[in-house]
Amino acid sequence: xxxxxxxxxxxxxxxxxxxxxxxxxxxxxxxxxxxxxxxxxxxxxxxxxxxxxxxxxxxxxxxxxxxxxxxxxxxxxxxxxxxxxxxxxxxxxxxxxxxxxxxxxxxxxxxxxxxxxxxxxxxxxx
Numbered sequence: 452x453x454x455x456x457x458x459x460x461x462x463x464x465x466x467x468x469x470x471x472x473x474x475x476x477x478x479x480x481x482x483x484x485x486x487x488x489x490x491x492x493x494x495x496x497x498x499x500x501x502x503x504x505x506x507x508x509x510x511x512x513x514x515x516x517x518x519x520x521x522x523x524x525x526x527x528x529x530x531x532x533x534x535x536x537x538x539x540x541x542x543x544x545x546x547x548x549x550x551x552x553x554x555x556x557x558x559x560x561x562x563x564x565x566x567x568x569x570x571x572x573x574x575x576x577x
Contacts, residue, residue, distance in 0.1 A: 452475065452476050454473060454474070454475050455473070455474040455475075455516065456470040456472075456473055456474075457470055457471050457472035457473070457474070457512050457515050457516050458470060458471055459471025459472070459482075459484075459508065459511075459512055469482055470482065471484070471508075471512045472512040472513070472515070472516050474516045474517070474518075477575055477576050477577040478573065478574070478575055479513060479516045479517075479518045479522070479573070479574040479575075479576075480573050481509050481512050481513065481571060481572045481573070481574070482571060483527075483529065483569040483570065483571040484505045484508050484509050484512075484569065484570050484571070485501065485505055485561070485563075485566050485568070485569045486500065486501025486502060486503070486504035486505040486566070486567065486568055487501075487504060488504060489504065489507070489508070493565075494563065494565035494566055494567070497538065498530075498535035498538035498539050498567040498568055499538045499539055499541065499542055501539075501566070501567045501568050502538075502539040502542040502543065502567075502568050502570070503542050505568060505569070505570045506520075506542060506546050506570065509570060509572055513572075513574055516574075517576075518574045518576060519574075520546060520547075520550065521550055522574035522575060522576050523547065523550055523552045523572045523573070523574045524552050524553065524573055524574065524575045525552050525553050525554070525572065525573040526547060526552045526553075526554040526555075526570065526571070526572045526573075527554070527555050527556075527557070527570070527571040527572075528543070528554065528555070528556040528557070528568065528569075528570055529556075529557045529558075529559050529561065529568065529569040529570075529571075530556065530557070530558050530559075530567065530568055531558070531559070531560065531561050531564075531566060531567050531568070532558065532567070533558045535567050535568060536556070538567075539567075539568055552572070
């Protein structure tokens with residue numbers, strides 16, 4: 452079975468040895484994706500804007516892999532602080548409200564203090 456790797460352009464991909472997404476058969480696994488501004492690379496102060504940026508980057512990787520957000524069956528959300536839940540909820544609901552993937556939300560430290568959310572998804576077409 453052919454494994455297709457999708458690059459996202461992050462400098463961390465080469466440095467840490469990972470792909471933005473990997474397609475294996477009917478599955479697409481999208482790596483944890485943070486909400487840096489796509490132009491500047493800086494992290495917006497708003498957790499909601501970071502969530503939107505991360506979801507947009509995920510949608511782009513899925514599209515490149517031949518998948519869509521509607522194919523997402525699993526999502527993991529990592530927040531740097533539980534106080535961000537209300538900020539990111541509207542973006543998560545707008546994206547996944549009709550799809551309803553199985554999901555987990557974790558509060559944990561992220562590698563840059565400016566990061567407020569990291570999102571990882573798994574998609575399936577079968």
